[in-house]
Amino acid sequence: MNYKPNKLALALKKGRSNIVGVIVPYINRAFFSTVIRGIEEELWPKGYNVIICQTHETEEREKETINDLINTQVEGIIISISKSTKSIEHFEQVVKKDIPLIFFDRSLDIKLTSSVTINDFQGSYDATQHLIEQGCKRIAHLTLGNELEIYSERFKGYKKAIEDNNLIFDKNLVVKLMSNVEEGKRAAKELMKLNHPPDAIFSSTDYGALGAIKWLKQKGYSIPDDICVVGFSNEPFTQYMESPISSVDQTPLEMGRIAAKVFLEQSKSNNMKIEKRIILSPKLLIRDSSSKL
Amino acid sequence: MNYKPNKLALALKKGRSNIVGVIVPYINRAFFSTVIRGIEEELWPKGYNVIICQTHETEEREKETINDLINTQVEGIIISISKSTKSIEHFEQVVKKDIPLIFFDRSLDIKLTSSVTINDFQGSYDATQHLIEQGCKRIAHLTLGNELEIYSERFKGYKKAIEDNNLIFDKNLVVKLMSNVEEGKRAAKELMKLNHPPDAIFSSTDYGALGAIKWLKQKGYSIPDDICVVGFSNEPFTQYMESPISSVDQTPLEMGRIAAKVFLEQSKSNNMKIEKRIILSPKLLIRDSSSKL
DNA sequence: TTGTAGGCGTTATCAC
């Protein structure tokens, strides 16, 4: 007959809740929601449920959330850390409880945890190299700063490509901003005021790239003829624009699926500890905003 | 000291899991992920966790998911039904188990359940009225068909506005499509082939609107001077375009928050049954693609 | 083979 077991009782008895916690800064960012989709699609067929939590980019919420998930007896935590996270005690606590902890995208190097990231250095290097191949000589970079490793890696990749091609690295061409359209406009304005303005902009965020493009077009610059632009993240809007923006795709669906698989692997291995670092290759998508040739 | 109660045991004992299930077609659609964000932000402070499930637009997955959530002893289910859902037994089953069931956006009229939707008729009427006020006389409509009530409502709102303004309703101006860019292109091509082509297009999806705009621009039509276009959903890309697309905003964040509140209300009222229908007002966002004046 | 007791971690209840 159609008997339905009470999963709570079952879970209590077995010590296995069949629940995995996923923590992200905000659920409704395209990147995060797509990673979550990948996680859900991998875990659902295995009988797991996925609990979603948001940190709002604050360390406090992150700690509260982790505490809560531990109490909920989740069987694993998959997380992309908040921008402001400084301490790591709350993560060590998860490890101490023997709960598999998997970082994705924004990661920390903590013993007995795993991570699935993309090679931000490489993505940035490829993007910059591509701009150089388009004939650009003075390539500006919009960065979010060094708070998160992914952004400092993107800066490093950019700088390395500049140097490898015997171009001059000019720190005046590096502008720090926040990830939104207005800041991108401000950055472009600032850059074009320079005595030697850039002939390309590689932005570590698509919103920065978009803002820059908007300002430049408004001022009569032609994209890509006067200035080439490449963004980062492959936000949906970059492909839908009338003039699509080149960007670096982070393969979020795959990242989610793999993070889930790593969790499963770590989870099954009762007697031994697993620590796994997976680095995915980003995909440079060349579109109108940087296609001179 | 830092004692952590086991929520599983607590839940088993109290018969309250503090978990709410949310079911959507796909997590990573901007609209759904934003509703989920609203739900999470309302429920987290009250001590609830949110489990996310995807139906992939299939009734089968929807049934499986509901079954699973019932077994998980969720305290409520908040759902936007799949496109292909025909039967309602699985929903009645939820009601029978006394689990609060709240529909959002894509709803069904089932006893003892609640719903939070927007007034699709109104949104469509407003959009069409706006186009008429721009001087448009022959307004085409791109529809997804009648499978989901929201789309037939959008069609009705469009038709009513046409008639209320003593314009001629021409069924040749109504094109059925699927929600993607290619289909929008096809629809525009088809419409402009007519003996009396339209001077405006109101699409029930932003992707259709985008496709239409792309095709029209490519063919040399000027937007909005030759043809005005309005979409529906306020997808992020509509505002980021170089030439932003007018659209109807469904206030997803608010919708999520309210759905969560309705759940709380329904949940607290142990002894009495609550049935609530909330209809939100959509917001017409007038942008470049329809601003002639 | 079939059936029954015990315990997972809580809390609520009841006896002291």
Add this chain to the structure above:
DNA sequence: GTGATAACGCCTACAA
């Protein structure tokens, strides 16, 4: 007021 005990629903293990 304090402290032991039963019960939430299930599964496992052991006994008949």
